[in-house]
Amino acid sequence: MRCPVTEQITDTSPTPWGRKRKAVQKASDAQSDNRHFPCSNCGADLRYHPGEQKMICTHCGAKQDVPHVDDAAAQVEHSYLDFLKNDSQMAEIEVQSLNCNTCGASVEFNPDEHSRLCPFCDSAIVADVSTQRKIVPQGLLPFSVMEKQAHDHMKTWLVARWFAPNGFESQAAKEHFSGIYVPIWTYDSATTTHYVGERGTTTGTGKNRRTRWRSVSGTVQRGFDDVLVSGTKSVSAEFKDALGPWPLRDLETYQTEFLAGLRAENHTIGLEDGFYNAQSFMRVVITGDIRRDIGGQRQRIHSSQTRFDNQTFKHLLLPVWITHYSLGKNRYRLNVNGRTGKVYGQRPFSKLKLLGASFVMTLAAMGIGLLLSLASGG
Template sequence: MTDLPPPAPQETTRFPCPNCGADYRFAPKQAKLVCDHCGHEEATEQGDRDAAIAELDFKAALAEQLPAAEMVETRASSCPNCAAHVVFEGDTHATECPFCATPVVVDTGTHRQIKPRAVLPFQLAERTAHDAMNTWLGKLWFAPNGLADYARKGRKMNGVYVPYWTYDADTKSRYQGERGTVYYVTETVMRDGKPEQRQVQKIRWRPAAGRVKRWFDDVLVLASRALPKRYTDALQPWDLSKLEPYSPEFLAGFQAEGYSVELQDGYDEARAHMDAVIRRDVAFDIGGDRQRIHHISTAVNDVTFKHILLPVWMAAYKYRGKTYRFVVNGQTGRVQGERPYSAIKIAIAVTLGLLAAAAIGYIIAQNQ
């Protein structure tokens, strides 16, 4: 088991300290830019929070009619290993993927992307996130012994701002279905040659139709293909009321991934979530003991969106040639990740279980 090498420093957003010229980093505890070399601190600019939550028009974006100020030209490449959208800054032409440490070389030309509208600053320091990961690792059953060593001696975690889309929409739905009412009847059956009564459940179905409406606010969709979605989804909830207007200062000392899930694809995923919620609303509106839904027709209006960056601490290591990754919510400390299993520990546990079962069987047999 080995640690993966840390990502190349060229990927980190840098701000020079005016006192000594060393790099600032954004310190989550102080919520300030801090110079580790001379100790100088500088407050981040306080933006208009309303601007952070302001939405952009979805149809205008699809028609490429967003204001020029909302777009940015980037130099980026997709990681050949994990598909992360690696953004290159300055004159950098090669680096390592911040998610899996695979070497990545910049493509020729530039890519036009929608700017981040808001950022959720890191609120947990690296040490706190590392402690949370160590606690999580310590609770894993049947993990290789090397995991404990990694938890105790592993290198620092990597702070990455991960791209997300949020979608708002106003929906109005018409439906047709049936409302079921449960009732019971008494039937007489023969058992062992004798008549016996029993209660039998029946359902009386009646037509049902109506309308439901719902306003969806900030339906969150991961805009990265670099991390397993089942883990990033499990990092929720995020308190999006803490979003700040996007400023590069929040990225000082951290890394940020460009989005690799396009706006339309993200909306398709958000729409699937909306449809599931609407279906539950329809079932509730039908009422009764059981529901059948035959048809739902939904009109979706006033669709808006934001491109936001959310904070994630990450660590990765290799075990028997496979990379395993851990992610920690940089706001709440919630941990998710991949893990290997120790075949030896599982075999020992199975053997002990069989021995215990055999011993219990022997004792029972002796007492009969």
């Protein structure tokens, strides 16, 4: 039985939630994002090559290094409150975007990408290309896994799924991957939480079981570092966590060269909403801390007040390979971490294989039952 918990989490953070940001710079102030890097040899477009970590010409194969920029800017933690107080503006750029009406994703338009299917939900995007303003991220994790390797990781993942139907791997292997940089916020905060609750000590068993409650109060402290929050609604928290961990030590300062031939999704969750989501995550962890601090067999939390200090943030892009594959009438999405190769996807179950497996298990159970009855002389 769960103990009755009355929780009152009051947030005493001075953060002005829901405050609308002032209008950003005039459109003319925003720079256009240059994504075309002509080959010095033949003039064709260079594309970022994850395997080589260089730009390579699509026509003549000439290679060009991504200019070296100090990566310190990628790691800078910006003060959250100073940012809001000064009403600071993040640098913005104008990008050509495709907006998906089905899932709400806003993805940069790439003339090289012929498909007008939304890489996130696979529905056709009929809207025209529009110009949108987006915040320039301070850093990104460049792709290091190539599309071919993403296919290999996908295959290994599928083979390990024993319940996938036959023919499924060869079907899935034909699909094309979209390389997308997904926007993300990371937040840090020191927290101090005062709580009031009760510690329960249980004695006896069955009908004689009794819990004695004693009032307790206390303070727990915890520092959070790089709590990742999705910058878009099209990427669920599960997607972000399931593909992690992300090696944030390898962050590079944002440079458009890393995006040549790839795409980035525009952020649709702002700085303040992102921090609100980060706080929700922090509160779950803090509640666990309070329970441990109360101790005993059972705990009740009546109220808790958390103070958030030293709040900082970063705005980043993370690399994901995304594909969809068909099986029968269904489409499934599969994502590969563009840095570590970790796979997270939806997967089909073969009814025939599941039926076979349950049949084998029933037989095994019957065999064990028979052996046991023989052993006991039945």
